[in-house]
Amino acid sequence: MTMTSTMIKELKTDGEIESSFNIMKQLRTHLNLQSYVKLVAAARKENQYRIFALYKKEEMLALVGFMPMITLYYGEYIWVCDLVTDDNNRSNGYGNVLLSYVHQWAKENHYHTVALSSGLARTDAHRFYEEKMGYDKVSFVFKKDME
Structure with a gap:
């Protein structure tokens, strides 16, 4: 599969x-x-x-x-x-292309670190981040809902 026919665009x-x-x-x-x-608009603004x-x-x-x-x-x-x-387009390298794009964007904008979290059950995603994208597992994320 060739990536030459793909394009990345900011929404x-x-x-x-x-x-x-x-x-x-x-x-x-x-x-x-x-x-x-609504959430995207607020996150873009704030x-x-x-x-x-x-x-x-x-x-x-x-x-x-x-976001920075x-x-x-x-x-x-x-x-x-x-x-x-x-779902219909997984395992074609698109996640790699987009995450590599973020890495390049970060470098061009003088950021030296890119971080993310991934749900505990998403073992395929963890393998992708660690094995294909070179991420290190450095912490657990904890959450408490205040309802």
């Missing part, structure tokens, strides 16, 4: 964001279209969140969402919030 308009929902829903199953568009789609011809195949962050642990870095390839 900026509500229409572009809406058009990505069916793919993002495969990762973020708890969201509906309205909450998705947290410099950016979302990019990978297309082959005119078909959207995969998405990556990320600052913590005492990593300093200034890029946090990958979302990385998903459409």
Whole structure:
């Protein structure tokens, strides 16, 4: 499979964001279209969140969402919030292309670290991050809902 026929584009308009929902829903199953568009808009405004789609011809195949962050642990870095390839197009290298794009974007914008978290049950994703993309497993993420 050749990647020469693919294109990566930042999604900026509500229409572009809406058009990505069916793919993002495969990762973020708890969201509906309205909450998705609202959250993306808020994250773009408040947290410099950016979302990019990978297309082959005119078909959207995969998405990556990320944002710059600052913590005492990593300093200034890029946090990958979302990385998903459409179910019908997995194992074609699209996740690799998008994550490599984030790495290049980070370098060009003077960030020296890219970090992400991945659900405990997503063992295929963990293997991808560690074996194919060279990520180190450095911590556990803990969560407590305040409801």
